[in-house]
Amino acid sequence: MIDPWTFSTPPQAPRQPEVVLVCFVRGALRDDVPLSLGRFGLPSAAEAEALEVRAVPRAVDPAWFEGWRTGALRAIAEADLGGADGDLGLLDQADTLFMISASPAAPADLGYLQAAWGLARWLVARGAQIVLDAHAMTFYRPDGLGAPGAALDVRRELRLVYETTAERPDGAHALHTRGLRKFGAPDLVALCSDDDTDLVSEVLTQLSEAAARGADFDLPHHAVELDATTTWHLAPDEHGLGDLLQLGNPARVLVDGDGGHLVGVTARVRDGKQRS
Numbered sequence: 001m002i003d004p005w006t007f008s009t010p011p012q013a014p015r016q017p018e019v020v021l022v023c024f025v026r027g028a029l030r031d032d033v034p035l036s037l038g039r040f041g042l043p044s045a046a047e048a049e050a051l052e053v054r055a056v057p058r059a060v061d062p063a064w065f066e067g068w069r070t071g072a073l074r075a076i077a078e079a080d081l082g083g084a085d086g087d088l089g090l091l092d093q094a095d096t097l098f099m100i101s102a103s104p105a106a107p108a109d110l111g112y113l114q115a116a117w118g119l120a121r122w123l124v125a126r127g128a129q130i131v132l133d134a135h136a137m138t139f140y141r142p143d144g145l146g147a148p149g150a151a152l153d154v155r156r157e158l159r160l161v162y163e164t165t166a167e168r169p170d171g172a173h174a175l176h177t178r179g180l181r182k183f184g185a186p187d188l189v190a191l192c193s194d195d196d197t198d199l200v201s202e203v204l205t206q207l208s209e210a211a212a213r214g215a216d217f218d219l220p221h222h223a224v225e226l227d228a229t230t231t232w233h234l235a236p237d238e239h240g241l242g243d244l245l246q247l248g249n250p251a252r253v254l255v256d257g258d259g260g261h262l263v264g265v266t267a268r269v270r271d272g273k274q275r276s
Contacts (some may be wrong), residue, residue: 004043004111005152007214014106015184019116020134021101022068024094029126040125041148042118043111050112051119054099068097068132080139081130087141090129098123110152113182121145133157135248136179154212157182160204162197163245172263174245175200177208181249185211188234189241190254191261199266203232204254217252224254230269231257 035048042048058065069077069091081087100119102112120131124142131140136159146156158179165173172191180187188208192200203224211217222234234252242251256265 002038002041002043002114002149004047004109005114006109009214010108011184011214012216016105017103017107017112017182017184018135019102019113019182020099021116021120022132022134023098023100023120023123023128024069024091024130024132025096025098025123025128026090026093027095027127029098029123029128031126033122033126035119035122037118039148040118040121041150042115044115047111047115048119050102050104051115052099052101053119054101055096056099057096058094065097069094073132073137076137077139081141087130090141091139094129098128107184110183113157114152117145118148121148133179135181137161138179154209155205157212158208160201160208162201164194170263172261174241175204176241176245176247176251177204178247180208180211183212186217186237186250186252187242187247188254189237189245189247189251191241191263192265193263196262196264196266199269200254200262207234207254222252226269229272232262233257233259235259 037045037048056065077091078088081091100116102116104112120128124131124145129142131145132138133140136157138159146153158177161176161178163174171193173193174189175192175197176189177187188204190200190204203226207224217234220236224232224234226232233255235255237251237253241253242249254262256262
């Protein structure tokens with residue numbers, strides 16, 4: 001029996017998470033591998049039965065199918081799978097994908113997410129070659145799914161992305177999370193510069209891990225105390241940054257104590273000029 005993943009702090013408000021894992025397959029899956037809860041790391045038969053699994057051959061809708069391995073996802077796949085010298089070819093060879101999805105209402109724990117990964121391990125054992133975590137936008141090789149029965153590792157579940165653009169003269173680029181939708185929590189966005197990414201990344205990582213483990217953020221503004229003299233806030237996404245970044249999830253924006261973006265914040269904090 002495998003204990004289900006749990007929230008460290010039960011959320012005060014009901015959450016509506018969604019998990020989508022896409023397993024890429026070439027040819028037919030093996031039919032001689034039984035689904036074992038213990039072997040593949042599923043917490044219960046009930047959690048397994050609550051998952052939806054849909055097989056989609058490429059021939060059904062080639063354009064839709066190719067959308068899962070081209071465009072922005074292609075660049076991510078090249079980075080995650082090692083390009084032409086890695087396992088990218090396994091992704092290109094796939095002619096069928098299996099979509100594992102879960103969207104429980106107000107779950108009491110994270111067993112639904114744990115079960116989705118367990119089912120992905122089962123499909124890998126039957127021949128799936130590559131797995132995509134759709135909300136975190138992360139590709140995995142068959143040996144990269146984590147050990148069955150392992151404790152929840154939130155940092156594996158999330159991705160921190162820094163998107164730069166030459167169109168902003170103020171040097172404000174988006175540093176944001178992907179994957180918090182799996183926990184029913186908003187993704188987090190900050191606008192900062194290259195010099196600020198280390199500090200802002202550290203803060204976003206701590207906040208996103210807390211959110212994934214069940215912490216609720218105050219509305220409309222949540223105070224984030226860096227030290228005795230520095231307080232930032234999580235503010236509403238009034239300018240639609242989440243939509244611009246195509247997060248597919250509500251977002252909260254990390255701002256400084258004056259409500260401004262975080263460009264140059266590292267120097268301000270260092271020099272003690274940040275207003276609390």
